[in-house]
Amino acid sequence: MQKPLILVSNDDGITSKGIRTLVEVMQELGDVIVVAPDSPQSGMGHAITVGDTLRLEENFIFDGVKAYECSGTPADCVKLARHFVLRDQRQPDVVVSGVNHGSNTSISVLYSGTMSAAIEGAIEGTPAIGFSLCDYGSKIDFSHTKEYIKKITLQVLSKGLPKGVALNVNFPPKRNENIKGIRICRQSNAKWVEDFDERYDPNGRRYFWMTGNFVNFDKGEDNDEWAIANNYVSVVPCEFDLTAHHSIPVLNDDWDILR
Amino acid sequence: MQKPLILVSNDDGITSKGIRTLVEVMQELGDVIVVAPDSPQSGMGHAITVGDTLRLEENFIFDGVKAYECSGTPADCVKLARHFVLRDQRQPDVVVSGVNHGSNTSISVLYSGTMSAAIEGAIEGTPAIGFSLCDYGSKIDFSHTKEYIKKITLQVLSKGLPKGVALNVNFPPKRNENIKGIRICRQSNAKWVEDFDERYDPNGRRYFWMTGNFVNFDKGEDNDEWAIANNYVSVVPCEFDLTAHHSIPVLNDDWDILR
Numbered sequence: 001m002q003k004p005l006i007l008v009s010n011d012d013g014i015t016s017k018g019i020r021t022l023v024e025v026m027q028e029l030g031d032v033i034v035v036a037p038d039s040p041q042s043g044m045g046h047a048i049t050v051g052d053t054l055r056l057e058e059n060f061i062f063d064g065v066k067a068y069e070c071s072g073t074p075a076d077c078v079k080l081a082r083h084f085v086l087r088d089q090r091q092p093d094v095v096v097s098g099v100n101h102g103s104n105t106s107i108s109v110l111y112s113g114t115m116s117a118a119i120e121g122a123i124e125g126t127p128a129i130g131f132s133l134c135d136y137g138s139k140i141d142f143s144h145t146k147e148y149i150k151k152i153t154l155q156v157l158s159k160g161l162p163k164g165v166a167l168n169v170n171f172p173p174k175r176n177e178n179i180k181g182i183r184i185c186r187q188s189n190a191k192w193v194e195d196f197d198e199r200y201d202p203n204g205r206r207y208f209w210m211t212g213n214f215v216n217f218d219k220g221e222d223n224d225e226w227a228i229a230n231n232y233v234s235v236v237p238c239e240f241d242l243t244a245h246h247s248i249p250v251l252n253d254d255w256d257i258l259r
Numbered sequence: 260m261q262k263p264l265i266l267v268s269n270d271d272g273i274t275s276k277g278i279r280t281l282v283e284v285m286q287e288l289g290d291v292i293v294v295a296p297d298s299p300q301s302g303m304g305h306a307i308t309v310g311d312t313l314r315l316e317e318n319f320i321f322d323g324v325k326a327y328e329c330s331g332t333p334a335d336c337v338k339l340a341r342h343f344v345l346r347d348q349r350q351p352d353v354v355v356s357g358v359n360h361g362s363n364t365s366i367s368v369l370y371s372g373t374m375s376a377a378i379e380g381a382i383e384g385t386p387a388i389g390f391s392l393c394d395y396g397s398k399i400d401f402s403h404t405k406e407y408i409k410k411i412t413l414q415v416l417s418k419g420l421p422k423g424v425a426l427n428v429n430f431p432p433k434r435n436e437n438i439k440g441i442r443i444c445r446q447s448n449a450k451w452v453e454d455f456d457e458r459y460d461p462n463g464r465r466y467f468w469m470t471g472n473f474v475n476f477d478k479g480e481d482n483d484e485w486a487i488a489n490n491y492v493s494v495v496p497c498e499f500d501l502t503a504h505h506s507i508p509v510l511n512d513d514w515d516i517l518r
Contacts, residue, residue: 045334047367048306054455054467075304075370083453094374107382109501110305111334123366151516159513162434162506180402181518184510186502191382194342196313208313211340237506242368245422247496251443254418257410259440 004030004157007092009077011041011113014069018099021142023062025149034067035081046114047073074117082124095121098131099142105170105224106190115168119240122166127156132141134228147169148233167238176231183232188223190216263289263416266351268336270300270372273328277358278400282321284408290435293326294340303372306332333376341383354380357390358401364483365449374427377428378499381425393487394432407492427495429442442491447482449451449475
């Protein structure tokens with residue numbers, strides 16, 4: 001049987017510890033190709049590069065793995081992989097992205113470059129998974145995520161995913177120990193309340209750093225924030241159809257400017 | 260009665276023709292405040308500026324309107340408006356974004372900076388609308404959009420929107436004439452098939468321009484692509500909960516790694 005072809009990307013850049021963890025696990029599962037940003041792209045959401053040029057260069061940091069670094073966003077990387085690097089060739093069986101340095105639970109999925117690479121895979125009709133570790137810092141430890149990354153990816157390779165769905169997978173930090181298991185969740189109802197740290201540069205011109213406080217409004221137990229807080233791996237199936245279908249009949253009823 | 264407070268943003272930048280059109284209509288409806296990017300931000304999706312600084316400067320290009328230009332993305336602009344410019348003050352009654360130079364129908368909503376500003380409004384609990392004109396070029400004519408922008412904004416101001424919903428409004432081009440009316444739609448099933456134009460710079464290094472062909476798979480008549488093709492204004496209610504709720508029971512049934 002042919003080994004699966006696995007496309008790996010991320011948003012922390014090709015030299016990050018998280019993508020190395022992901023590549024190591026994927027090498028056990030199939031043939032791996034990496035197309036990832038040449039520099040960190042956190043917070044890039046579903047940005048793509050229009051009105052500017054893109055660079056793509058071969059990169060040799062992973063032994064025995066064909067890898068490319070790209071000047072663009074995570075979504076650009078998946079588009080370049082699909083429509084240039086693998087043009088007229090076999091297409092990936094799964095797109096995996098991450099492992100992100102930091103949480104992408106709840107509303108953060110919207111701002112997440114990691115998840116934009118996965119969602120771009122889903123748009124292309126390929127099963128796709130974004131992995132994120134809810135921990136930060138230079139000493140971040142990904143070791144406990146490996147067995148779950150392997151289990152979840154194997155499950156997706158064997159069973160597929162519903163059409164147009166990408167998984168948003170988050171892991172509790174290593175220090176919590178004894179992960180209780182894997183939970184299928186919905187995106188929790190939470191948001192970032194921003195604070196802008198106002199400063200002045202050496203020329204006296206004002207600038208800002210955005211800092212945010214995460215506020216969780218969700219009292220349910222079926223969401224990703226609850227799962228992480230209770231030491232489960234959270235898996236949220238995400239879709240790229242943003243239509244609020246439930247609102248269509250509401251507007252058709254309410255509005256008096258339709259005919 | 261107090262006039263409504265209207266926050267205006269966009270992704271083509273504060274000097275664009277489209278935002279001027281929008282500001283003109285909004286001045287008829289209430290008190291206007293503008294916080295918009297200082298340069299074009301097309302394709303920025305829901306990007307935010309993390310790990311870098313932001314600039315915000317007062318701008319005087321609109322007569323009688325308080326306006327600010329920001330170095331960041333459209334989502335940054337709405338966050339700065341909410342949490343810095345209007346901090347501890349009255350919050351906007353509606354957030355409007357655009358008018359975008361170009362279509363944001365179908366899958367383009369994901370890549371759209373215009374819609375990210377509107378969705379950021381919805382996250383903050385404010386009714387929000389992104390407006391886009393399905394036309395391009397330096398001679399783009401927004402005049403026919405004004406009556407519909409006014410009608411739709413008044414409707415939203417008087418009736419509100421379901422919680423967490425932002426409207427994605429697209430207009431047919433002026434040359435089509437005789438718009439037939441307004442349709443509430445779902446996001447059509449379509450995608451961009453990218454092509455990468457490969458070139459070499461004067462130093463012999465390779466670079467790419469991304470060019471895309473839009474492919475519509477949708478045979479329905481209840482979607483935004485159909486509406487625009489048939490000369491209707493399309494209105495898609497969008498939400499920021501990306502959960503594919505229908506897939507949760509599917510995965511809970513299918514997967515054998517849960518417990």
